[in-house]
Amino acid sequence: MIQALLSVGLVAASALGVATFPRSVLAFLLFQGSLVFVYRARIPELLRWSLLVVALLVLMPVIGYFNGYYLEVATQVGIFVVLALGLNIVVGLAGLLDLGYVAFFAVGAYSWAIFGSPHANVIFGGGFPLAGGWFYPFLVVGLCTAALTGVLLGLPVLRLHGDYLAIVTLGFGEVIRVLANNLDKPINITNGPKGITPISRPPTPFGLPYGEYFYFLVLLLVVVVVIVNRRLENSHIGRAWEAIREDELAARSMGVPLVRMKLMAFACGASFAGIMGVLFSAKQVFINPESFTFLESIGVLAMVILGGMGSIPGAILGATVVTVLNLQVLKGFSLWLNELKNAGVTVLGYSLADLPTQFEPAKYERMVFGIILVLMMIFRPQGIFPARRRQRELTPHGS
């Protein structure tokens, strides 16, 4: 009862807080924290899910009305949640360490970027860009292209495990990025480092602004991907993947077709990234190879590990924490330190303004992120929400 009141109160108060202080990072963090609290609190399921639905479907867009940047953050979180869930299939369930995952994101992004922009005229002569409405079929095209790329990556690495597999996938990720960077000659397919712009956006229903539109679209995709993920996990396919992760040789001997299941894991994981890539390119209007670096792959992997490998809530929370950390907390920390510097604050008689430029707060971002990762791995290596085994009803006959 107390927890129920607390849940409702926290969500309402923090949402009000964000509305009152639209520029306060702290208020927005509190809002996010309240959602995690609601997810974990011991309250009736109906209350839990209605609170979460109201918060995400109503409160979040309202908050976005007061501060559009927060909606952008939420959209980015959603994009990375889908990426983390896709990688979670490959790494968390099937145990195939993939360090080049962002390549599939790139494949999806370029598939819409090329045909949804005037750039395609360079290749095909004329008739482009495709109308914005083509965006929806291209979600499927991006999905299929990425899945196919996943199979192509899977085929040569079928015999590899662990470290060796990681190195090859790392190389694959780089190959895709370098291709994107250099395929402007002899036929200009990707327009090289200059990137592609402007990329068409679909017409929005009900005259929604694009910020809200992409937020809702991402939210819808997150829901779909979570359902797909859960269904896969609780089926013979998911069990076969986990068996491969636990003991490949035993899995084969128990009748798991290794090649097919591994390729399916790569294809499923890649397809999530592909569909998000299409959305990403439309949302950004501009893409270039810089968005698909090795660091992005590592970032998504960090989300999966931080949240808890093989756990769907873990992947969601991990993606949220890392994205918010990068977009808000660390940036906010940098800004705050800069303000202190400019205000001429002294610490123990030392003026912060005298700090050499090497200590500029903006340069702390990655370091703080790194320290957090190290601490996490020492004190909670299983992740924030580790995977829990499904408990089955033990009625011997029926069920």
Place this chain on the structure above:
Amino acid sequence: MALFEARGVTKRFGGLTALNGVDFALERGIVSIIGPNGAGKTTLFNVFTGLYVPDEGSVTFRGQALLGLRPDQITALGVCRTFQNIRLFANMTAIENVLVGMNSRISLGLWDVLSHSARFRQSESQLATRALGLLDRVGLQANANVVARNLPYGDRRRLELARALASQPALLLLDEPTAGMTQGEAGSLMRLLRGLVADLDLAIILIEHNMRVVMEVSDRVTVLDHGEKIAEGSPREVQASPRVIEAYLGRRGAAPRGAHGA
């Protein structure tokens, strides 16, 4: 025609000949393979289940050649095994381990899973019922939701047996199923195996070091030494064979060599 037949199986690892022209046949019941450590018993199992491709020889099951098939295809045909050093899926629950064993009997596609079709839900509940039945058979029903890693040693051995049975094999290969068990536990496991042979029309090939178990339960015994078959016959015949006594005890009846332990 025998249910299972191997002819002239030879397997070399570099300069070492692990198996040298081994013939083996099985019609029904329980056949034990015994022999000192390094005799090639487990290698023979690995050849039978498709993990190793032999350099020479042939293996047939119900008249179909097994060589060249993948392990999962061989399992689907009805040959399944357990491992000497228990290879369970450690982080999965007991019932999930058994469910993985049923993989080759599931004919549902990706679409059934994604759409949660009626076929899928029906199949899942049938599988769960069958899995619980198997766990019950080996005495693990109460532990169905326990993660395999947390089961006691003897239970893990029995879970591995249940997992192998899940693929509905006609031939079961057990690699030292009683290793590490007390005489009492081993005895009850053997009664279980006898029951399975009778109820499920199952044939079993057993690798075993526990001689009391072997002599009690086997219909026939095959003895390997240095990759060659040195004796074959009923337990009584094998016990009396001078070559077997020599392989186990040495030429002058010196200290036993590798008669127990793995």
